[in-house]
Amino acid sequence: MVKVLFVCYGNSCRSQMAExxxxxxxxxxxxxxxxxxxxxxxISVNTHAVMLENAIALTxxxxxxxxxVPVAEMDVVVEMGYGVKCELPQDFKGxxxxxxxxxxxxxxxxxxxxxxxxxxxxVGKLLRELEIRxxxxxxxxxTGEGGQSAREP
Numbered sequence: 001m002v003k004v005l006f007v008c009y010g011n012s013c014r015s016q017m018a019e020x021x022x023x024x025x026x027x028x029x030x031x032x033x034x035x036x037x038x039x040x041x042x043i044s045v046n047t048h049a050v051m052l053e054n055a056i057a058l059t060x061x062x063x064x065x066x067x068x069v070p071v072a073e074m075d076v077v078v079e080m081g082y083g084v085k086c087e088l089p090q091d092f093k094g095x096x097x098x099x100x101x102x103x104x105x106x107x108x109x110x111x112x113x114x115x116x117x118x119x120x121x122x123v124g125k126l127l128r129e130l131e132i133r134x135x136x137x138x139x140x141x142x143t144g145e146g147g148q149s150a151r152e153p
Contacts, residue, residue, distance in 0.1 A: 002026075002075045002104065003023055003073060004077075005078065008037075009080075010039060011035050012066055012105060013104050013115070014104070017021055018032070018078065020056045022123050022126075025120075025123055026130075029106070029131070037065075042065050043062070044112075046104065047112065066086065066087070072089045074092070074094045082100065099122055106126055118125060
C-alpha cells in the first residue's frame with residue numbers, strides 16, 4: 001500500500017479534503033494522511049460541509065502538524081501549494097510533489113466546492129500515476145535484462 005501525505009498550511013481545508021478523497025478513491029491501494037505546517041487545531045465547518053455533499057464524513061479527522069505523522073515513512077508527500085513548504089526529514093526516501101491548490105480558508109462555500117473538485121481531479125491523476133508506476137515497477141521486477149522473464153534460464 002502506498003502511503004501519501006498531503007500538506008497544507010493549517011490542516012483545516014485542502015489537505016483534509018485530499019486525505020479523505022485519496023482514501024476513498026484509492027481504497028485498498030493508498031493510505032492517505034494529512035498535516036499542516038501551522039495546524040489550526042480544527043477543521044473548517046465549510047470543509048466538513050462540502051465533503052458531506054460528496055457523502056464523505058470527516059468523522060475522526062483532526063487538525064494535525066507534521067510532528068503528528070510519520071513523514072519519513074511516506075512514499076509520497078504532496079505540498080498543496082501557495083506558500084506551503086514542508087521540511088522533510090533527512091531519512092525521507094519518498095517523492096515530493098508540489099501542487100498549486102488555492103486555499104479556500106475564510107472564503108465562501110462555493111469556493112470550497114471549487115477547491116474540493118480541483119483536489120478530487122488532482123488526487124485522481126495522482127492515483128492513476130501511482131498505479132502506472134506500480135505496474136511498471138512490478139513488470140521490471142518480473143523480467144530480466146533483454147525483456148526475458150526472470151524465471152527463464
